[in-house]
Amino acid sequence: MSDSLGEKLARKSRPSSQQVRLTLRFISVWSAAKISFLCGVGLGLVGGIALFVLWAVLDRLGVFTQLNSVLSGTTAGSGSVTSAIGFTQALGISFLVGILTTISATVVGTIAAALYNLGVRITGGATVGFSTQSRER
Numbered sequence: 001m002s003d004s005l006g007e008k009l010a011r012k013s014r015p016s017s018q019q020v021r022l023t024l025r026f027i028s029v030w031s032a033a034k035i036s037f038l039c040g041v042g043l044g045l046v047g048g049i050a051l052f053v054l055w056a057v058l059d060r061l062g063v064f065t066q067l068n069s070v071l072s073g074t075t076a077g078s079g080s081v082t083s084a085i086g087f088t089q090a091l092g093i094s095f096l097v098g099i100l101t102t103i104s105a106t107v108v109g110t111i112a113a114a115l116y117n118l119g120v121r122i123t124g125g126a127t128v129g130f131s132t133q134s135r136e137r
Contacts, residue, residue, distance in 0.1 A: 017133045025125040027113040036109020043105060044098025051094040055087060 058064060068080040 017131050019129060019131045021127055021129045023125040023127045025120050027116050029110055029113045029117070032113030033106055033110040037102065037106040039109070040102035040105030044101045047101060048091070048094045048098050051090060055090055059087075 071080070
C-alpha cells in the first residue's frame with residue numbers, strides 16, 4: 001500500500017477546463033457613436049498637443065528664422081513665414097482639424113457599427129472562444 005510520489009501525481013485528477021464560445025451578433029449603433037466620438041476627441045487633443053510641441057521645437061531650433069532668411073533672399077517681398085502663419089493661426093488650424101477629426105471618427109465608427117450589424121445577417125457574427133482552467137490545490 002505504499003504509494004510513490006509519482007503514482008500519487010498520476011492519480012491526481014487533471015485540472016478541468018471549460019470552453020465557452022461567444023458570438024457577437026449586434027453592436028449598438030448609439031454606443032459605437034459615443035465611443036467613436038470620445039476617440040475622436042482624444043485624437044483631436046493629441047493632434048493639438050503635437051502641433052504645439054512641434055511648433056515650440058521648431059521655434060527653439062530657429063527653423064522659422066532660417067526659413068525667413070532663405071525666403072527673403074529669393075523673393076523681392078519683405079514677408080516672413082511667421083507673419084503669414086503665426087502661432088495663433090497654427091493653433092486655429094489645429095483646432096479646426098481636431099473638430100474635423102472628431103466628426104469624421106464619429107461618423108466612421110457609427111457607419112462601421114451599422115455595416116457590421118448588416119453583415120451579421122449574412123455571416124452570423126464573429127465567434128470568439130474563451131477557456132477557463134480551474135486548478136485543484
